[in-house]
Amino acid sequence: MSHNGITPLQTLIMAAGKGTRMESDLPKVLHTIHDRPLLDYVIDAALKTGAEKVTVIIGHQAELVRKTFAGRNLIFVEQFEQLGTGHAVLQAQHVFRHYQGNILILCGDVPLLSVGILQQFINKHVASRATLSVLTTLLDNPQGYGRVIKEDGTQRILRIVEERDATPAERLIKEINSGIYLAESPFLFEAVSRITNTNKQKEYYLTDIVEIANRDGLSVHACLTTDAQAVMGINTPEDLKRAESYYRTGNH
Secondary structure, three states, X not given: OOEOOEOOEEXXXXXXXXXXXXXXXXXXXXXXEOOEEHHHHHHHHHHHOOOOOEEEEEOOOHHHHHHHOOOOOOEEEEOXXXXXXXXXXXXXXXXXXXXXXXXXXXXXXXOOOOHHXXXXXXXXXXXHOOOEEEEEEEXXXXXXXXXXXXXXXXXXXXXXXXXXXXXXXXXXXXXXXXXXXXXXXXXXXXXXXXXXXXXXXXXXXXXXXXXXXXXXXXXEEEEEOOOHHHHOOOOOHXXXXXXXXXXXXXXX
């Protein structure tokens, strides 16, 4: 099936996190907005962009997540050890073994993402002929987010630096990584298998595939959305309240 100029498209949703800051034992993606789990909104957005298949990476309380979404025709992949986002993606390698198309990577805790923003992202990825595209946004206070380092005057991303690994100068950058990517499947799994965990967290960061692509001479593009709310991850009970009111006011 061809969809809006991209043939074919599959989605991988990251939903393995525990969400310690939610102060609850419930997996983060099962917290609700209007009685619907966060993950439900993300699955819907994926299907509306024309994804042929939706694979969900689960970890914390995996059985409960499976049970909640039984009958939704999803592929579940379990990440048994939480070793970072790069490691999480690697767990799904077998699902995409014979797939050559693009993979849209979404976060299970970003429920306000509109289909319009995703469609624009997909179209830009296709138009720029990038191997990898990253959805970015601008924040006045980017604290805690990975900063996007671009080639001067272009949309080409050189690397993404996690806050705790950033220099003081890099921390002044306001363009951040939303954690949403679009990548060619063969490149994605080859790249995540090369990620190392030589960082302060000793984790395998998915963001490292940006540097890997650059080293291999492949093109990596930033696609900036000005709607920072739409790509906001839910990390705390306050975030959940904010998202709830954003939804109520019909901004999405």
